[in-house]
Amino acid sequence: MVVSKAGGRNPPRFIGQGELTLATDLECCHLTFGYPHDGQAGAAAYLLRDIQAIFPGGQITLVSGNNGVGKSTLLHLLVCLLRPTRGEVLAAGQPVSRWSAAHRDHWRRRVGIIFQQDYLIDHLTVLENVFLPLVPQDGGPRQWRARAMEQLARLNAAEFAGRPAGLLSGGQRQRVSAARALVASPDYIVADEPIAHQDLEHARGLGRQLREAADRGAVVVVAAHDRHVDAWLAVDRHLSLEDGMLQAAS
C-alpha cells in the first residue's frame, strides 16, 4: 500500500526498554526525476513523476515494473546516488537527498546496495571485497575478516573467499555482491534485480537474509520485474512502477 504524506518529518521512535533509536523509514516526497538531455519535453521528460511513498523500517517492499520503467533509477534516488530533479528523499525524517555530498556519503555508510551490475573489484579477493564496507567502522582487520567470512557463509559463498573476484562466475559474483551489501548490517538495503543469475536455492538464501534484516528494523526495497518473486522472498508490500508513478500492485 502506498502512503502519501506531504513533506512531513518523522518524529523519533522509541523502541524497547529505554533504548532510543530513530525510525529508519525512507520517504519520497514529490520525487521527480528526469535524465538531462534525453531529448523529450514536458512531463514526458521525467522518468519518475511526483512520487510520494513511504518505505517503512521492518518491512520488505517489492517494486516491480517493466524494463526501463525507472526501477533502478528509483532505487538510486532512494539511496542518494542520484539527485532528484524535484522533491526529496527523507531518511528517518532527514532530507538526505538535499544534503551536501560529504554528508550524503557519510549517511550512505548505513546503506547496503545490491547493484544490478555487481561492481566488484576484480583484483581483490572475495573476502577483501566483502569487508570493504566495514573499514570505516570500529574494529580491526581481524574482526572485519571474521564478519565478512560469516556473511559469505550465510550466502553459501565462503568456499571462494580467497579467490580473486575476477575469476568468479556471474552467479557467484552476485552472491558476493549481496554479501558485501549486507555485511555491515545496514539500516537501509536496496536490491536491484538481486537474483538475476541465481538458482532457486541461492535465491531463497538471499531472501532469508533480507527477511532477517527487515526483522531487525531495516528498510528493505527490492526492485524486480520477476513476477515469481514469491518463490524466494516473502514481501510485505508490493508496489508497481508504471508511467513514472508508483502505485500499489494489484
Place this chain on the structure above:
Amino acid sequence: MTRHPLLLAVLTSDTLGFLLLLGASITAFRITLHWDPQDTGSRQLRLQALSETTAAAIVWAFGLYVFTTVGLVYAITNILPDLVPGAMCGTGVLQAMRSGGPRMLIYRFVALSLFWTWWRLEKVNRALPEAPLTSFNARCVLLLLPACALALHASWQALTAMEYQQPVDCCAIIYDQFHSLGDARRTMGVGNTAWVGAFGVLTLAMTAAAWAVWKGRRRRWLSLLLTCLAIGWLLVAAIALVRSFAAYHYGVLHHYCPWCLFLPEHRLAGFPLWTAWLFVALEVPAILVMSTRVVSGLPAVAPVVEGESRKAARRVLLAIMIFVLLAVGPAVWWRLQFGMWLTG
C-alpha cells in the same frame, strides 16, 4: 616589466584565481536571490548542487591566492632587489613600484582577510548536512569579488609600472625619516621601550583572551574583546618588532626596516614572523564574524561555531607564541651572550 618566471606565475595564478571567483560569484548571486532551503523545486535543488561546485572553485581560488601572496612576497624580498638598481630588500623594490606597491599589499591583505573569513564560515557550513550558511556565505563571495578585482588590478599595475632603470636608495628611505637620534628612539611620540612594554602587556592580555575563548564557555563579548585586543596587538607588535626586536636579528641599532627580515642573511626570519602576525590578523576577524548573531544565532550552527571558535582561538595562541618566540628569543639570547640590551 621583467619576465621573471615567478612574477609571471604570480600574475597568471592571480588572474586564474580571479576568473574562478568570477564564475563562482555568478552562482553566489543566484543563491543570494533565490536560495530557499524549504523549497524542493528544481531551481533550489540545482542551486544546492551548484553551491558545492562553487565552494570548491572558491577554495581553489583561495589556494591560488595564498600561493601568489607568498610568491609575491618572496619576489619582492629576494628576487626583485637583484633587478632594481640600488635596492637591497623589499623597501627598495616598493620604492621602484612607486605608490602601487603599498596599494597592492593593502588590497591583497583585504582580499586575503575576506577569503579567510569565508573559508572559516564555509567550514562551519559544510559541517552541517543542510548547509545553513550557504546564503550568508554567498554574500561574502559577492563582497570578495571587488576586493580581489582591486587586488588583481593593483598587482598588475604595480608590477608592470616598476622602474628597472631608475636607481633607488633603500637605506635613505629608512634613515631619512629621522632628523635626530631622539627621533630614532621614538615612534609616534612614544619611546621604543614603551612600545616593547605595551607589546608585553597586550601579548599577555591577548593570550588570556584567546585562552578564555578556547577553554571557557562561548560568550560573544569575549570574541569582541579578543578582536579589540588583536587590533591593538597587531599595531604594537609590528612597531615593537621593527623598532626594537628586529635589531637583534640585524645586530645593529636603528635599522628600522621590516623587509630586511626576509633576507637570507637574517635567516629569512621575516617569513615565520610576519606569517604569525598575519595569521592573527586573519583569524581574529573570522572568530568575530562567527560570534555574530547572524551566524551563531542559528540553532543548528551554534555548537559547530563554538567548536570552530575554540579551535581558532587555539591557533591564535599558537601564532602569538611563535611570534613572541621569534621576536623576543633573539633579544634574550643577545642579552645572555653580551650582557646588555640593544637600545640606545
